[in-house]
Amino acid sequence: MKNHALTKDQLAALDEVSRMAKNAKPSACVARNAKHLIGIKLLKHRKDGGFALTDSGAEAVFIRRCIAGLRAMADNPDTALNADVTAFLGRKGHIAATDTPGKFEITAKGRECLADIAQNP
Numbered sequence: 001m002k003n004h005a006l007t008k009d010q011l012a013a014l015d016e017v018s019r020m021a022k023n024a025k026p027s028a029c030v031a032r033n034a035k036h037l038i039g040i041k042l043l044k045h046r047k048d049g050g051f052a053l054t055d056s057g058a059e060a061v062f063i064r065r066c067i068a069g070l071r072a073m074a075d076n077p078d079t080a081l082n083a084d085v086t087a088f089l090g091r092k093g094h095i096a097a098t099d100t101p102g103k104f105e106i107t108a109k110g111r112e113c114l115a116d117i118a119q120n121p
Contacts, residue, residue, distance in 0.1 A: 004040050009033060011064060014042060017051050018061045026051055062088075067117060070094060073106050074114055 006014075013033040020026070026034070034051060037043035042057035053061065065085055072079040073095065081089070086104065089095045094110035097103070106114075 004042075006060070010037060011060075013037060014053065014057055014061050015064070017043060017053055018058065020050075022046075022050065023048070024050070070106065070110055070114055073104065074111070077105060078103070 009029060010033045013030045014037065016027060016030055020030075030051060034043060037057070038045065041054055042060055043051050044054050046052050062084075065082070066088055069079070069081040069085045070089060073081070081104075086095070089110070090097070090104070092109075093107055094113055095104040096107050098105050
């Protein structure tokens with residue numbers, strides 16, 4: 001995925017499209033950002049006039065979910081993450097299982113990643 005500086009509004013539009021029902025009408029946020037997101041190939045038009053995420057768009061939404069999950073765990077260690085986010089963060093070494101079944105903690109690598117994200121938003 002190429003690095004594109006996306007605004008919070010554009011990220012919100014991608015997130016909304018990822019959760020939107022197939023026949024739902026896009027909101028003003030999606031409509032406002034569609035041209036740019038299509039141009040950088042994160043979003044595409046469907047034949048029915050709606051929008052869908054491209055593979056790169058789905059990846060951007062997933063990475064955003066992972067970062068949000070890591071931040072939530074930093075704020076509250078008891079935070080429960082989705083299975084796909086937990087698996088990815090565990091595989092990358094950002095979180096590790098604790099002695100308590102089903103509980104995870106942020107590793108040094110995860111804290112380093114959060115610090116890097118804070119310095120380079």
